[in-house]
Amino acid sequence: MVDVLILGGTGWLGSRVAERWLDRGARVTCLARGHRPAPDGAHLVAADRTAPGAYDAVADREWDEVVDVSSDAASVASAVAALAAHTRHWTYVSTISVYADVDGAGDDESAPVRGPGADGESDYAQEKAAAEALVRTAIGHRGAVVRPGLIAGPGDPTDRFGYWVSRFALAGEDPVLVPDTTDKGVAVIDVDDLADFIVALGDARWTGVVNAVGDPHTLDEVLTQAREVAGHTGDVVTASDQWLAEQSVAHWAGPRSLPLSLPPQHRGVWSRSNTAYKILGGRLRPLRATLERTLDAERKAGLDRDRVAGMTREEEISLLSAIE
Incomplete structure (x- = not known):
């Protein structure tokens, strides 16, 4: 049986990903604060990712797949440090907001991303970009980075x-x-199309960076x-x-x-290339x-x-x- 750990898994996208893995017969664990229940069939481990020892309850076993959606680079760093050696494949869900040029119409995954903020301060996009770098460095050929655009749908x-x-x-x-x-x-991507895609990449242990964006x-x-x-x-x-x-x-x-x-002048937000997404089998309803x-x-x-x-x-x- 495939063992999947979702860091989160009780929020909007994370719960959809958990449900898709459960549909495939996987054994799913969600590590979250515990403010919301995990999807039916998933095991919830309540933990604060900013606290010491947050991953102690899940770091003593091997994981076929880890999925992380955090926008806090420090939390991603601590997760990678605790779990990288015990994980066969890692999927980090980032965002197209990491791109440095908001006017990058048609740009693909090779476009430059944002650097760190001044004086150590960073916004959402910079935190995501820093988290991407952490995953790609520590996980390397075992990691996938998915960059969604505007996610839409129920909930x-x-x-x-x-x-x-x-x-x-x-x-x-x-x-x-x-x-x-x-x-x-x-450009919108339906939350359920995105969840299906994230799970498919994890199941195939695909590695690399891919925009998950809708057609403009x-x-x-x-x-x-x-x-x-x-x-x-x-x-x-x-x-x-x-x-x-x-x-x-x-x-x-x-x-x-x-x-x-x-x-x-923000046309890059709604016209990034989704060619790789489609080649990899991504669906756009x-x-x-x-x-x-x-x-x-x-x-x-x-x-x-x-x-x-x-x-x-x-x-x-x-x-x-x-x-x-």
């Missing part, structure tokens, strides 16, 4: 992708505020399909980037934002299918629920009144 804790299809559904016959979509795009779509296409899936029949009111900035509306993510909208799956989940969660990205309907209505 997304960032609320970015789900905002639009849920907002169009909530608005119904009433207007919806959207950003100017000129020269903007989006214009932002207009994404909004149009989201509107169709939601059955929205009201007006679509477009606001310029300048006007939105003047109203303190952010782009991409976070509170009081219009998610997924990025300045045109249609955008509409992911939108439909997401809307089902959004309806169950409540279309008018509090969100971590986007705007409340009240904020949106206020802006619509102002722009008219």
